[in-house]
Amino acid sequence: MTVDKLCARVAELLRTYPPATTDASVFHRAQFDAGLAWVHFPEGLGGLGLARDLQDVVDTELRAVGAPVNPAGHVGIGVGMAAPTILAFGTPEQRSRYLRPLWLGEEVWCQLFSEPGAGSDLAAVATRAVREGGHWVVNGQKVWTSSAHVARFAILLARTDPEVPKHRGLSYFILDMSAPGVEVRPLRQITGEAEFNEVFLTDVRMPDTARLGAVGDGWKVANATLSSERVAIGGDQARRESGMISKVAELWREHPEVRGAAVHDRVMERWVAAEVFRLTGARLRQRLATGAPGFEGAAMKVMFADLAQSISLLELELDPDAALLYDDWALVRPASVDFLSRGPGYRYLRAKGNSIEGGTSEVLRTIVAERVLGLPGEARVDKDVPWKKVPR
Amino acid sequence: MKIPVGSGPVRLSLVESEDEESVRTVVRTLLADRCASDDVAAASDGRHGLSAPLWRSLAVDLGLAGLLVPEEAGGAGAGAREAGTVLEELGSAVAPVPFLTSAVIATSALVHLMSAESADQHAVRDTLAAAASGGSVLTLLLPWSTDPSGPVFTVREEPDGLRGEATPVAGADAGTFLVPALGADGAGLWLVDRAAVQVTPAVALDMTRPLATVRLDGAPARLVVRGPAAEEAVRTGLLTGAGVLASEQVGLAQWCLAETVSYLTVRRQFGRVVGGFQAIKHRLADLHIAVEGARAAARYAAATLADEPDDAPVAVAVAASVCGEVAVRAAEECVQLHGGIGMTWEHPAHLRLKRAVADQVALGTPVRHRARLGGLVGIVPDGECR
Numbered sequence: 040m041t042v043d044k045l046c047a048r049v050a051e052l053l054r055t056y057p058p059a060t061t062d063a064s065v066f067h068r069a070q071f072d073a074g075l076a077w078v079h080f081p082e083g084l085g086g087l088g089l090a091r092d093l094q095d096v097v098d099t100e101l102r103a104v105g106a107p108v109n110p111a112g113h114v115g116i117g118v119g120m121a122a123p124t125i126l127a128f129g130t131p132e133q134r135s136r137y138l139r140p141l142w143l144g145e146e147v148w149c150q151l152f153s154e155p156g157a158g159s160d161l162a163a164v165a166t167r168a169v170r171e172g173g174h175w176v177v178n179g180q181k182v183w184t185s186s187a188h189v190a191r192f193a194i195l196l197a198r199t200d201p202e203v204p205k206h207r208g209l210s211y212f213i214l215d216m217s218a219p220g221v222e223v224r225p226l227r228q229i230t231g232e233a234e235f236n237e238v239f240l241t242d243v244r245m246p247d248t249a250r251l252g253a254v255g256d257g258w259k260v261a262n263a264t265l266s267s268e269r270v271a272i273g274g275d276q277a278r279r280e281s282g283m284i285s286k287v288a289e290l291w292r293e294h295p296e297v298r299g300a301a302v303h304d305r306v307m308e309r310w311v312a313a314e315v316f317r318l319t320g321a322r323l324r325q326r327l328a329t330g331a332p333g334f335e336g337a338a339m340k341v342m343f344a345d346l347a348q349s350i351s352l353l354e355l356e357l358d359p360d361a362a363l364l365y366d367d368w369a370l371v372r373p374a375s376v377d378f379l380s381r382g383p384g385y386r387y388l389r390a391k392g393n394s395i396e397g398g399t400s401e402v403l404r405t406i407v408a409e410r411v412l413g414l415p416g417e418a419r420v421d422k423d424v425p426w427k428k429v430p431r
Numbered sequence: 432m433k434i435p436v437g438s439g440p441v442r443l444s445l446v447e448s449e450d451e452e453s454v455r456t457v458v459r460t461l462l463a464d465r466c467a468s469d470d471v472a473a474a475s476d477g478r479h480g481l482s483a484p485l486w487r488s489l490a491v492d493l494g495l496a497g498l499l500v501p502e503e504a505g506g507a508g509a510g511a512r513e514a515g516t517v518l519e520e521l522g523s524a525v526a527p528v529p530f531l532t533s534a535v536i537a538t539s540a541l542v543h544l545m546s547a548e549s550a551d552q553h554a555v556r557d558t559l560a561a562a563a564s565g566g567s568v569l570t571l572l573l574p575w576s577t578d579p580s581g582p583v584f585t586v587r588e589e590p591d592g593l594r595g596e597a598t599p600v601a602g603a604d605a606g607t608f609l610v611p612a613l614g615a616d617g618a619g620l621w622l623v624d625r626a627a628v629q630v631t632p633a634v635a636l637d638m639t640r641p642l643a644t645v646r647l648d649g650a651p652a653r654l655v656v657r658g659p660a661a662e663e664a665v666r667t668g669l670l671t672g673a674g675v676l677a678s679e680q681v682g683l684a685q686w687c688l689a690e691t692v693s694y695l696t697v698r699r700q701f702g703r704v705v706g707g708f709q710a711i712k713h714r715l716a717d718l719h720i721a722v723e724g725a726r727a728a729a730r731y732a733a734a735t736l737a738d739e740p741d742d743a744p745v746a747v748a749v750a751a752s753v754c755g756e757v758a759v760r761a762a763e764e765c766v767q768l769h770g771g772i773g774m775t776w777e778h779p780a781h782l783r784l785k786r787a788v789a790d791q792v793a794l795g796t797p798v799r800h801r802a803r804l805g806g807l808v809g810i811v812p813d814g815e816c817r
Binding site: 403 | 439440704711712719720727728730731752753798802804805809810811813
């Protein structure tokens with residue numbers, strides 16, 4: 040389909056459902072059914088089977104006429120991780136059951152991957168799923184689960200065979216979060232808030248139709264999910280002097296008392312680093328559009344974490360009196376991370392998570408070294424050992 | 432505070448085009464054949480036998496001397512993107528040729544004057560035509576450390592000719608000097624023949640880019656332009672030079688990274704390939720990340736010089752402040768991670784280290800570029816912020 044035809048399709052949607060007089064949820068259902076939700080998805084599932092970057096054409100057209108934005112359609116575990124995985128590995132029934140309400144935000148998703156004993160070493164998950172007739176019974180503990188307290192479904196990685204080496208004994212499921220035995224508790228962070236949860240699973244029963252991919256193929260399916268996550272993290276399109284550096288620049292311009300010749304070069308170093316990050320992201324996106332290999336997402340994430348941490352620390356140093364204070368330690372449950380609406384202390388503390396969540400900077404450096412530079416792999420002492428015999 | 436240009440999402444292409452890649456291939460092939468490290472290293476012992484024939488091939492056979500000269504003036508009519516691509520390759524090989532000083536900096540200053548009514552168009556076009564054909568080599572008479580907003584008048588115009596001294600000048604083996612001078616009638620830009628000046632070669636840290644002290648004692652000169660256009664032309668040359676020097680630094684850094692990775696995948700100690708130690712892997716991953724950042728900054732600088740000149744001052748300051756540091760870091764890592772062999776004259780790492788350190792100072796240090804950038808984006812050290 041040409042861009043012209045795509046634009047004609049957008050125009051048709053806008054004619055039939057004029058945004059000014061149409062309820063937002065009605066408009067979004069129509070947008071999904073017209074294949075304009077995510078054009079790279081297949082027809083009938085919110086897409087038209089087109090190239091991924093053509094969605095920008097649609098979004099630009101819709102923005103131009105003030106069509107309602109679908110926040111659930113553009114952020115979160117559901118669209119970023121669950122949807123591409125369901126598309127790649129789901130049965131036709133699973134695809135048609137889950138994708139539409141997911142994109143519409145009618146059903147929130149969360150991700151049950153990490154565990155207290157399986158962080159960087161995700162393939163070591165110990166949550167067990169045992170087959171009982173046509174069902175699976177799940178027992179275990181998951182952690183760092185954002186949105187679990189509001190989620191309708193979860194993508195779940197569980198061990199179905201402890202007798203084989205760790206990567207081979209995993210299976211991937213869609214878990215109904217309202218099932219008996221699912222308990223969600225807030226996990227308070229160093230910032231005082233609780234973005235995340237711990238999720239305890241006790242004798243939770245799932246039908247076998249909740250499985251995504253073959254039994255034992257969970258690792259392969261999870262990798263598809265995780266590569267989507269890294270692209271999502273590294274791929275946003277920023278403006279110059281946006282993000283954390285905007286706070287430092289604003290502080291400098293509006294508060295003469297923080298200015299000093301000695302610290303000026305350090306501020307400019309961060310300003311330059313933020314601009315370099317923006318340009319590197321832009322270049323990576325342009326290369327991905329032409330099909331260049333994708334491990335650079337790991338590099339982008341390391342760069343981002345270093346940047347966020349170094350800018351937020353400098354912001355504290357620039358304004359010492361503010362650095363001694365904190366805006367609010369109350370345990371709140373934010374739906375997403377918003378660095379900019381909080382104080383400098385929050386920014387500093389929350390940025391510590393940037394080099395841990397979604398792959399620690401150490402693990403990502405190893406990925407860059409091995410996958411991009413071709414250096415030898417790490418020793419894997421647990422690689423050919425049955426999971427249950429690995430010391431833990 | 433309004434940030435006037437470049438504030439939206441990046442629209443310029445930061446990916447190498449097919450044309451640029453074909454330029455790269457041609458230059459790389461020639462350098463692989465004609466620019467051996469041993470010959471480059473010989474420059475430090477005063478043997479410059481490589482430079483002239485290599486430059487002849489690049490300048491005349493490949494037409495690189497006229498790369499930035501418009502077609503109407505006898506050149507190839509290419510832009511900063513292509514110049515950046517060429518410089519990545521020249522930086523990778525530390526080729527001892529005057530492409531940057533003559534074909535980029537001096538040439539860009541003169542090309543700027545092609546649209547200046549006050550300029551002597553005969554002088555501009557004759558000089559560009561001679562340079563584009565490879566028949567003459569130009570250089571701008573300024574200390575090599577001058578940044579795009581630094582002082583550009585080190586020479587005075589006196590009744591009996593030009594007088595003054597600039598040191599250290601890069602590309603001082605040129606046949607024609609482009610000389611900015613201040614006199615009773617204001618600023619001017621002049622052409623001075625090599626025979627009319629006193630050139631005292633210096634012993635340079637980086638002997639692949641020869642430096643000299645150049646003295647003018649009442650030298651006869653041909654006036655190109657008088658008035659504000661003279662300074663504008665010089666600053667255009669310096670800005671273009673600093674912008675594409677970033678690409679040279681990226682090329683050099685990439686060589687250091689690739690060479691180090693390749694060595695460490697074969698070098699063994701303690702019965703293991705050294706590149707398998709995580710302490711080494713993580714350092715190289717960090718270096719790769721830094722080089723990719725520098726590459727994006729350098730390509731953006733070249734792209735703005737070519738297609739979005741309003742944003743070029745900011746883009747060049749960003750690239751110049753980051754690429755110089757990344758190149759030095761890459762060269763230092765290359766020496767360190769090669770172990771003993773990296774410290775020898777025999778191994779080509781030292782050529783890159785010396786070039787990287789000299790390049791970091793050339794056309795303004797990173798600190799100076801950041802200071803300049805602060806002024807451009809309204810983050811200034813003291814007093815009123817715009």
